[in-house]
Amino acid sequence: MLKVEHLTKMFGGLAAVNDVSVEFGANQINAIIGPNGAGKSTFFNLISGVHQPTSGRILLEGKDVTTMRCDHVAKLGVGRTFQTTNLFETATVLDNLIVGYRLRTNSGLWDVLINSKRLQAEEKAAREKAREALDFVGLTYAENRYIADCTQEERKRVAFALALATQPKIVLLDEPAAGVNPEETEGLADLMKKMVKHGLTVCLIEHKMDMIMGIADKIMVLDHGEKIAEGTPEEVKNNPVVIEAYLGSDHDAAA
């Protein structure tokens, strides 16, 4: 599904991602873990086209997307959660989603000025799709709630729903369970499993080891920009190099 070959990103003299090769299979939950500063976010930014790699290749279903801009990559099926802090606090859950879905419409200024049939049809479709996404993430009950009044978990679910707006094949989730309690974490894990059941491939960065070990099909471990291990949760858990990387850093692996 997603194949990365010898991917490197230099920031000045620092290799944030250093010669990483990995393959993530379709319809699976893939996790990226590693101590702070390991290069996880940079890796996501490279795959989603936010950053251009210094060298290496990124193949999405066999298609070379290495130098594509993020809007092109999104169109080809790479969705991504936005920081939940990017939500409009004084708008409702549904309106936040409608804005996200409206970005994918074709109407221009002229359509708005004359309130064209195309605009009306697209508005209706955006509303319907937003409601479908809300239903999918289990937030229908909160559609009229202001974001400012939402719990952290509800905000996470809104972010998930927004990531679905591009009709992705693979979704990149950056710390989807950060700041939520254990019970809510379980709910978000179930939602990721549901995404996979519906044909999506999930790739997440997460510090919560219990969650990762429980749901990931495959884990890649980064440290100082390099891939130091990959495998099933069981393989990774027992890998001495991984244990050393965590014990040797100030990162709390059990967080």
Ligand SMILES: Nc1ncnc2c1ncn2[C@@H]1O[C@H](COP(=O)(O)OP(=O)(O)OP(=O)(O)O)[C@@H](O)[C@H]1O
């Ligand atoms: N735009 C940038 N310019 C310069 N250096 C950067 C930039 N983005 C990241 N870095 C550096 O690259 C390294 C990897 O950072 P990155 O944010 O990818 O790590 P991370 O594993 O996501 O960390 P965390 O778990 O703390 O989010 C760090 O040393 C960071 O300071």
